[in-house]
Amino acid sequence: MKNNHIITLSSIALFTMGCSPSSDVIASSNLNDYHGSASITQGLAKTIKENLFECDNGRSRVAGIGEITDAEGKVWTVPATNHFAHANKAVDLYEQCANITPRSIADVDVDSVPVAIIDADGEExxxxxxxxxxxxxxxxGQLVAIDSVPFTPFxxxxxKFKVNKPYTIAVKAIDWEENLGVGTEYSRGVSHHPGDGGFIASFSDGTVTSSDWQAQTFYTAPIYDLTCLSEIDGKRLSDTCTTASTNSGDNAYAAHWQVPADWMNQGFNSTSWPPATQYSEREIGVNNKKSYMNFIEKFSGAGAHFIWSTNVVLDNEVLFRYEVK
Ligand SMILES: [Ca+2]
Ligand SMILES: [Ca+2]
Ligand SMILES: [Ca+2]
Structure with missing residues (x-):
């Protein structure tokens, strides 16, 4: 009788805990430790779009969209809001799913690329x-092109665009995720591997990506200890946060910052945004990616550098800005 009584009490306790969101039970003390400007969520997002992209010729990771609610009731889209479903896709240099696999820029029909008109009398x-x-x-501020593949393959x-100088380049970059809301993907037998980002571009007027660009972070995950997040001089830092892979990452935290509605406009004041951080080709890991290597003369060969925010692993939504004088 005594044992049964104890079991009954335990069952009630477990049942009560089960009724509250598990995040409240596990996170309360840690959430109180966080004093930064981000909104914090915990755990996996609700999938609202199962998959944005099917690869007809090869393999691709599932590129979904999710929503997750923070403690104030605000809903965040992960990995980030985007125009993939509706906007015109950029012309592919290299895209294996569409069987577009030139060996070099000499094999690309550059003349057929449509020209976006920003200024009719501008330089092409x-x-x-x-x-x-x-x-x-x-x-x-005008959306000129979006990536034709959201996640993988690379x-x-x-x-092409016509514009007069000075002009402003603004880029939304997303390091996509399989486990929506916690910034991770399956890799080598481990379910929660924090993938990395990276962005590089060159333009025929000599403009190249570098630390002269600005980069600001809007989504950082996975975070397992919120005290590793800090903010200095406009930088949203996570340099002391672990980037380890794990099989038990379903309850990871994520940090979200609201993207200003006019962030891409020429007149937007981005003076508080930090400079972009440059990364080497080795750090990004491109030497096995033909979509990069076949055109390397247009990337590092043109003087461009890979850029991202201060954390190329944990920062998953990064906005860049650069004014061409
Ligand atoms: Ca892509
Ligand atoms: Ca990442
Ligand atoms: Ca990635």
Missing amino acids: ITGYIFADNYFELYIN NSSIV
């Missing part, structure tokens, strides 16, 4: 872009 500029994993390109793009 050609751009070459590679993103890990996804980009949206704005010129003077692709590269060519764009």
Whole structure:
């Protein structure tokens, strides 16, 4: 009788705990430790779009969209809001799912690339872009091109636009995720591996990505200890946070910052945004990616550098800005 009584009490206790969101039970003390400007969520997002992209010729990771609610009731879209479903895709330099696999820029029909008109009397500029994993390109606030592959396989793009100087380049870059809301993907037998990002571009007017660009972070995950997050001089830092892989990452935290509605416009004041951080080709890991290597003369060969925010692993939504004088 005594044992049964104890079991009954335990069952009631477990049942009560089960009724509250598990995040409240596990996270309360840690959430109180966080004093930064981000909104914090915990755990997996609700999938609202199962998969944005099917690869007809090869393999691709599932590129979904999720929503997750923070403690104030605000809903965040993960990995980030984007225009993939509706906007025109950039012309592919290299995209194996579509069987577009030229061996070099000499095999690309550059003349057939449509020209986006920003200024009718402007200079015609050609751009070459590679993103890990996804980009949206704005010129003077106008959406010019979006990446044709949201997650994998790795692709590269060519764009053209007519514009007068000075002009403003603004890029939304997304390091996509399989486990929506916690910034991780399956890798080598481990379910929660924090993938990395990276962005590089060159333009025919001599503009190249470098630490002269600005980069600001809007989504950081996975975070297992919120005290590793800090903010200094506009930088949203996570340099002391672990980037280890784990099989038990379903309850990881994520940090979200609201993207200003006019962030891509020429007049947007981005003086508080930190400079972009440059990364080497080795750090990004491109030497096995034909979508990059086949056109390397248009990337590092043109003087461009891979850029991201301060954390190329944990920062999954990064906005770049650069003014061409
Ligand atoms: Ca892509
Ligand atoms: Ca990542
Ligand atoms: Ca990635």
